[in-house]
Amino acid sequence: MKIGILAVQGAFIEHQAALDQLGISSIAIRQKKDLNSISGIILPGGESTTQSKLLHSLDLFHPLQSMINHGLPVLATCAGLILLAQNITPDKSPHLATLPVKVKRNAYGRQLGSFETVGNVGEIKNYPMTFIRAPYITDISDGVETLSTIDGKIVAVKYQKQIGLAFHPEMTNDLRIHEAFLKVVA
Amino acid sequence: MSNTKEKQYELNKGLAQMLKGGVIMDVTTPEQAKIAEEAGACAVMALERIPADIRAAGGISRMSDPKMIKGIQEAVSIPVMAKCRIGHFVESEVLSPADDVYHIDKTNFKVPFVCGARDLGEALRRINEGASMIRTKGEPGTGDVVQAVRHMRKMNAEIRKITALSKDELYEEAKQLKVPYHLIAYVHENGKLPVVNFAAGGVATPADAALMMQLGAEGVFVGSGIFKSGNPKKRASAIVQAVTNYTDASLIASLSEDLGEAMVGINPSEIKIIMEERGQ
Numbered sequence: 122m123k124i125g126i127l128a129v130q131g132a133f134i135e136h137q138a139a140l141d142q143l144g145i146s147s148i149a150i151r152q153k154k155d156l157n158s159i160s161g162i163i164l165p166g167g168e169s170t171t172q173s174k175l176l177h178s179l180d181l182f183h184p185l186q187s188m189i190n191h192g193l194p195v196l197a198t199c200a201g202l203i204l205l206a207q208n209i210t211p212d213k214s215p216h217l218a219t220l221p222v223k224v225k226r227n228a229y230g231r232q233l234g235s236f237e238t239v240g241n242v243g244e245i246k247n248y249p250m251t252f253i254r255a256p257y258i259t260d261i262s263d264g265v266e267t268l269s270t271i272d273g274k275i276v277a278v279k280y281q282k283q284i285g286l287a288f289h290p291e292m293t294n295d296l297r298i299h300e301a302f303l304k305v306v307a
Numbered sequence: 308m309s310n311t312k313e314k315q316y317e318l319n320k321g322l323a324q325m326l327k328g329g330v331i332m333d334v335t336t337p338e339q340a341k342i343a344e345e346a347g348a349c350a351v352m353a354l355e356r357i358p359a360d361i362r363a364a365g366g367i368s369r370m371s372d373p374k375m376i377k378g379i380q381e382a383v384s385i386p387v388m389a390k391c392r393i394g395h396f397v398e399s400e401v402l403s404p405a406d407d408v409y410h411i412d413k414t415n416f417k418v419p420f421v422c423g424a425r426d427l428g429e430a431l432r433r434i435n436e437g438a439s440m441i442r443t444k445g446e447p448g449t450g451d452v453v454q455a456v457r458h459m460r461k462m463n464a465e466i467r468k469i470t471a472l473s474k475d476e477l478y479e480e481a482k483q484l485k486v487p488y489h490l491i492a493y494v495h496e497n498g499k500l501p502v503v504n505f506a507a508g509g510v511a512t513p514a515d516a517a518l519m520m521q522l523g524a525e526g527v528f529v530g531s532g533i534f535k536s537g538n539p540k541k542r543a544s545a546i547v548q549a550v551t552n553y554t555d556a557s558l559i560a561s562l563s564e565d566l567g568e569a570m571v572g573i574n575p576s577e578i579k580i581i582m583e584e585r586g587q
Contacts, residue, residue: 129551130328130349151552166325167349168385171547174347178548200325226384233417235318236310253321254386292321 122306125150125159127185129175131167131200135291139299153180161194161306164201166253166289169226172200173216182217189219194282196302202285203256210259220283221262228257228274228287242277242286243268245297250276250288257287282306312414319419319439322386323503326350326440326526330516330547331505333357333530337382343533346543350386352528353379358448359531388421413437423507425458425583427465427494428484434502435487441500443524444583445508448531450569452515454583455508459522462504470498508583511536511569513549513562520553537567 124140126133128149140147148155150162162185164172176182189195189205197205197220204216208223229235235253242248243266250271258275261267268284269277276287282305290298310318329349334340340351355371356364370391380387391411413420414437422433423444430441443462445455469480469491481491493501506519507528516527527550533539545562552558 128328130347132324132327134327135324152555152558167327168325168329170344170385171329171347171349174345174544175548175551178347178544179551231380232319232322232386232419235322237314237318251318251321253318253325289321292324 122146122160122303123148123158124303124306125156125162127162127164127172127201129179129181130171131165132289132291133163133165133167135289136163136165136198136299139291139296143296143299143303145303150181151179153184156181156184156188159193161196161302162189163302164195164197164204165291166199166201169200169203169216172204176204176216186217186219189217189283192282194302194306195219195284196299197283197285198289198291199253199255199287202258202287205283205285206258207262208260220265220278220280220285222258222265222275222278222280222285223260224256225259226256227254229255238271240269240271240276242298243279243301245301248290248297249293249295251292252276252288253292255287258285310417315417316414316437316439320502322419323421323440326386326505327503328551329526330543330550331388331526331528332533332543333528334379334534337378339534339539340379340383340387342540343543344383344385346540347547348385348543349526350388351379351383352388352390352530354390357531357534359450359535360448362448410436421505423583424462426461427469428486430462430500430504431484431486431490431494434500435490438502440503440505442505442507442528443519445506445510446583447508449509450511450532450535452509452511452518455506455510455519456522458508458583459506459519459524462500463523466494466498466500469494510546512542512566513545513559516546517549517553517559520550526550532569536569542566542569 124147126136205220206224207218207221210225237251265278265280267275278285326349331350332343332348334351343351353376361368376389419439421440422438424430424441425444443455443458477491481488503525505526506524510529511532533543536542549559
C-alpha cells in the first residue's frame, strides 16, 4: 500500500512522518505523474487558495478530482477540507467539490483565535485537536456522517471514503486518526 | 478562549508550519496583495515601501500605518504579516533599528514573530526571545540572492556540526553561540531548528527560489523581486510553482521563460547600507 500526500504547499512532511511511524510508504504528490499507483491520498494543512492554484497550474486538479470521485480514499485536514468541500463561505467558488458539505473558512478568526482542545472523533476518544486559523462545517448533506463536534460546530466528517477534518492530526504524536484512515484504504 | 503563553507559542509555531512550501510576498497596497494571492502566495508581508525603494530613498525607514495593514487584511484571506523596527513592538532589519542592542521580548505577544538570522547563533537567540519562525536575512532589496545562500549554507553547516558533537561538548557550543543549552540540545537531537526556517533576501527569479529550497529552506519570502519586475503576476506565479517543484530542472526552465524584465538589482559591493548587519 502506498499513500500519496499532496505536497504542493503546506504541512505535508508532518503527515509523511506519521505514516513513516506506522511503517506505511508514502509519496509526495507534486505533479500528475506522481498520482500513479497510490491507494489513498492525504490533503494536508496549508493555504487552500495557494494549494488550489497549484493544483490547476501543475495539471493535478482534474485527475485528482476524478480519482476521488471514483472512490480514491482521502484524508483531508484543515485546508484539505476546504479543497474538498462543495460549498465554501464566505462566498468563494469551490475547489475539488467532492464532499457534500458547506465549510466556513477562517471560522474562528485570525491567528489569535487558534486553539487546542481534546475531543472524540467517531470511535476515537480523547483525541488532541489543534485548530490553526481553522474552518468548521456549517451544513452537511444526506449520507455525510458527523464524526466530531466541538462547541456545537462540526469539525470532522466522513462521506463514503472521504474523511474531512478541520483540525491537524499531523501536529500531534497521536497516530489514531492516521490508523483509522489506513483502515478505510485497506 | 484564551491560550496560555506556552500554548500560544505552540500554535504560532504551528501557523508557521502551515506556510511551508509556500512563497510570502512583499506588498504595499491591497491591489498588490490581491495579485499575490491570485498568483498563489501563502501569505503577504504588508509594508509601506518595498526594500529596494527603502534602499533608494535612504533616511530612517519606519513602520507602516496600521490602517494600511488593516486595508490589506480586508483584501485577502491569506495571512498578513507586517514589519516592526528592531526593538519596537515582525522585527525587521529592513527597517532602521529603533534599539541597536536589545531585541523585543516576543514571548509577551500573542501574534507570531518572524525574525531574520545570518547564522545558527542569531537564529537561536531570536527563538529564545520568542520568534515562531526564522528567515535568512540575505541582503534585502538587492535582487542578489548570494547573501541568502551564504546565510542558509552557514546555518546548515553549523546545524550539521552540532548534530555531530558529543553530548558533553554541547555546553561549550551553547557558550560559544551565546544561546541557552536546551536549544542547542534540540538542534543536536533533531538536526534542525525548533521552528520553521524560510529563505529571504534577494530572491528575484524562479531559479533563485528553487535554489534556496534545494539548500533546505522550508519556503521563500520574495520582497522587491516581484513588484519591481516587468510582469509581477506572471513572475509571482512562476516562483510559486518553482518552490513546489524545486528539484525539477526542466519545469523550472520552462517556468523561467518569457517572464519579462527582472528587477534590475544591485551588487552588494555597490551598496552603502548593509542591512544584514542590523540586530545580531
